[in-house]
Amino acid sequence: MAELPAMNFQQLRSVRETVRQGYNLTQVAEALHTSQPGVSRQIKELEDELGVELFVRAGRRLLGLTPPGQAMLPIVERLLQEAENLKRAGAEFADREHGLLTVAATHTQARYALPTAVRDFRLAHPGVTLHLQQGSPTQIAQQLLEGQADIGIATETLAEVPGLVTLPCYRWTHVVVVPAGHALAEEAAAGRTLTLARLAQFPLVTYEPGYAGRRKIDAAFAREGLAPEIALAAMDTDVIKTYVELGIGVGIIASVGYDEQRDSSLVALDARHLFAVNTTRVAVKRNAWLRGYAYAFIHTFAPSLTREVVERALCAEPGQDGGL
Amino acid sequence: MAELPAMNFQQLRSVRETVRQGYNLTQVAEALHTSQPGVSRQIKELEDELGVELFVRAGRRLLGLTPPGQAMLPIVERLLQEAENLKRAGAEFADREHGLLTVAATHTQARYALPTAVRDFRLAHPGVTLHLQQGSPTQIAQQLLEGQADIGIATETLAEVPGLVTLPCYRWTHVVVVPAGHALAEEAAAGRTLTLARLAQFPLVTYEPGYAGRRKIDAAFAREGLAPEIALAAMDTDVIKTYVELGIGVGIIASVGYDEQRDSSLVALDARHLFAVNTTRVAVKRNAWLRGYAYAFIHTFAPSLTREVVERALCAEPGQDGGL
DNA sequence: AGAACTTACGATGTACGTAACGATT
DNA sequence: AATCGTTACGTACATCGTAAGTTCT
Numbered sequence: 001m002a003e004l005p006a007m008n009f010q011q012l013r014s015v016r017e018t019v020r021q022g023y024n025l026t027q028v029a030e031a032l033h034t035s036q037p038g039v040s041r042q043i044k045e046l047e048d049e050l051g052v053e054l055f056v057r058a059g060r061r062l063l064g065l066t067p068p069g070q071a072m073l074p075i076v077e078r079l080l081q082e083a084e085n086l087k088r089a090g091a092e093f094a095d096r097e098h099g100l101l102t103v104a105a106t107h108t109q110a111r112y113a114l115p116t117a118v119r120d121f122r123l124a125h126p127g128v129t130l131h132l133q134q135g136s137p138t139q140i141a142q143q144l145l146e147g148q149a150d151i152g153i154a155t156e157t158l159a160e161v162p163g164l165v166t167l168p169c170y171r172w173t174h175v176v177v178v179p180a181g182h183a184l185a186e187e188a189a190a191g192r193t194l195t196l197a198r199l200a201q202f203p204l205v206t207y208e209p210g211y212a213g214r215r216k217i218d219a220a221f222a223r224e225g226l227a228p229e230i231a232l233a234a235m236d237t238d239v240i241k242t243y244v245e246l247g248i249g250v251g252i253i254a255s256v257g258y259d260e261q262r263d264s265s266l267v268a269l270d271a272r273h274l275f276a277v278n279t280t281r282v283a284v285k286r287n288a289w290l291r292g293y294a295y296a297f298i299h300t301f302a303p304s305l306t307r308e309v310v311e312r313a314l315c316a317e318p319g320q321d322g323g324l
Numbered sequence: 325m326a327e328l329p330a331m332n333f334q335q336l337r338s339v340r341e342t343v344r345q346g347y348n349l350t351q352v353a354e355a356l357h358t359s360q361p362g363v364s365r366q367i368k369e370l371e372d373e374l375g376v377e378l379f380v381r382a383g384r385r386l387l388g389l390t391p392p393g394q395a396m397l398p399i400v401e402r403l404l405q406e407a408e409n410l411k412r413a414g415a416e417f418a419d420r421e422h423g424l425l426t427v428a429a430t431h432t433q434a435r436y437a438l439p440t441a442v443r444d445f446r447l448a449h450p451g452v453t454l455h456l457q458q459g460s461p462t463q464i465a466q467q468l469l470e471g472q473a474d475i476g477i478a479t480e481t482l483a484e485v486p487g488l489v490t491l492p493c494y495r496w497t498h499v500v501v502v503p504a505g506h507a508l509a510e511e512a513a514a515g516r517t518l519t520l521a522r523l524a525q526f527p528l529v530t531y532e533p534g535y536a537g538r539r540k541i542d543a544a545f546a547r548e549g550l551a552p553e554i555a556l557a558a559m560d561t562d563v564i565k566t567y568v569e570l571g572i573g574v575g576i577i578a579s580v581g582y583d584e585q586r587d588s589s590l591v592a593l594d595a596r597h598l599f600a601v602n603t604t605r606v607a608v609k610r611n612a613w614l615r616g617y618a619y620a621f622i623h624t625f626a627p628s629l630t631r632e633v634v635e636r637a638l639c640a641e642p643g644q645d646g647g648l
Numbered sequence: 649a650g651a652a653c654t655t656a657c658g659a660t661g662t663a664c665g666t667a668a669c670g671a672t673t
Numbered sequence: 674a675a676t677c678g679t680t681a682c683g684t685a686c687a688t689c690g691t692a693a694g695t696t697c698t
Contacts, residue, residue, distance in 0.1 A: 035690050050414025060653040068417035078408045086399045090374025205351035384678045
């Protein structure tokens with residue numbers, strides 16, 4: 001019986017990975033742990049099966065997607081997503097309390113906001129292997145979209161990424177930190193209220209653009225027509241504090257990043273009146289099926305986010321979500 | 325190299341078909357044109373792969389879905405739906421003007437509402453093979469959900485089926501038909517307005533429950549506390565007219581079903597004031613990808629339903645399951 | 649010359665159908 | 674006894690990797 005070879009998942013994976021790897025089949029083969037001719041074949045087989053060329057070829061090189069390819073790629077991604085969902089659902093029912101949970105977060109979140117949640121989660125779910133990835137908000141979004149992370153946590157960017165569902169976890173403000181004995185510390189001790197104009201007279205040390213509410217900082221200065229000198233920008237609250245201790249400049253960090261005990265060499269000055277409030281958000285990929293313990297983790301991190309709240313957000317309108 | 329056999333579509337099809345066929349693997353094998361041991365194996369393989377029993381077994385007989393099975397079946401169906409979508413998209417780009425379009429409609433629609441649309445569509449799209457299926461609204465819904473029909477057209481039921489997207493095509497009312505010379509015809513000719521009470525004095529011939537606005541007819545009589553005798557109920561407007569001609573009773577049919585020329589032996593009496601207006605709807609399966617000519621057909625049938633209108637409806641509120 | 653994809657080929661193993669078996673009603 | 678699902682088995686063919694080939698940079 002001459003059975004026609006049907007569409008299969010390996011073909012779909014090859015197509016998806018080819019797009020992800022920038023149309024380099026050699027890299028695709030590596031990423032999929034297979035041979036390069038194999039990938040070439042998978043793609044051709046799928047194209048044959050569908051009767052359409054998915055990729056633009058210049059000679060034998062792949063350059064991009066054809067219009068049909070562009071139209072069909074989302075379907076391919078949904079297929080692979082659902083396949084992943086099915087596997088996860090299987091794992092969930094097979095053993096609710098064992099598995100892998102990958103959380104991607106910015107440094108600030110990983111270092112200051114997550115530890116207690118991680119500790120509590122580990123106690124409640126000892127069978128779950130927790131992977132904590134660190135990256136920029138953009139990288140976090142990417143990891144979520146590619147299925148390399150289950151949960152993303154960051155203050156910036158995530159809410160604007162189509163394909164992600166985000167929910168607010170907590171709100172926070174910035175705080176200004178200076179070495180003990182710094183002029184600003186004296187002024188504060190003398191009862192003088194800190195202003196943006198005064199702050200702008202010092203070189204500043206704060207987050208890189210795209211991190212931890214940096215936008216709110218820039219916006220605040222811009223609104224008053226100030227252009228402070230940024231002496232140093234870092235992704236990392238600890239790095240910022242270190243350089244502030246060294247006297248490089250005045251630090252502006254997330255308030256969660258200051259601990260009176262541990263950072264005794266630094267003085268924190270209230271800056272709630274200077275910079276807009278930030279909202280840290282948790283994000284998951286839109287059509288991803290989440291393990292039960294993933295909901296539990298989110299709930300542990302942000303008690304307001306019960307499983308029901310998250311599930312409702314997952315099913316809601318694909319467009320922009322309604323506010324905070 | 326010992327490759328682990330991955331999940332494949334044949335396994336998924338076996339699972340879906342097993343549910344559809346009422347858990348009889350012999351029938352499943354027949355439906356899938358394969359051997360029964362094959363189906364048995366496919367299911368076991370998938371269960372192994374997922375690590376979960378999907379089916380409840382009494383001895384060696386399958387009785388139903390386990391809770392995990394119930395949870396995972398929708399994912400399986402989405403997978404197969406997307407696979408189908410991918411194939412269709414391929415066919416679409418390979419050749420926009422060739423393919424198959426299956427329209428399921430009630431008799432009344434097929435016989436009276438569709439002919440001009442079908443004629444125009446065939447002229448505009450000669451390469452498309454058109455299949456016209458006939459059935460009750462319930463059967464039409466079933467066919468759509470199982471992917472056996474692309475477009476469904478009926479007045480009843482469709483709008484209430486989760487998993488279907490429906491759009492209004494046109495509105496119509498019932499008309500009363502009697503043989504020429506019938507008492508009601510005389511009264512009408514004499515300028516007397518027809519009432520429900522008068523109508524209820526005759527045996528009636530009309531649609532079966534579940535067809536062509538029968539509900540509106542029952543509701544109208546019920547509202548006035550009348551319980552007319554239904555001499556004959558049929559799915560089919562032509563059957564009704566035939567028996568009215570024979571003098572079995574007074575007919576109540578969809579107004580589209582009366583043609584002054586062809587039905588010269590019958591007299592139609594306006595009944596717009598007696599029965600509520602009906603809306604005939606077109607339905608498609610929620611997450612189905614439609615061929616371009618399917619949109620064209622809908623547009624031909626109901627000019628207000630442009631491709632954009634239909635697409636917007638398809639993307640709207642999921643209703644039941646978490647949409648794709 | 650080198651990088652990138654395609655073609656060719658051969659071995660491994662996977663998949664499917666037939667047939668025999670076991671259990672259930 | 675009949676129906677239904679599972680197990681066993683042999684063959685056919687599908688898949689995949691290696692290696693050679695071709696084209697473009």
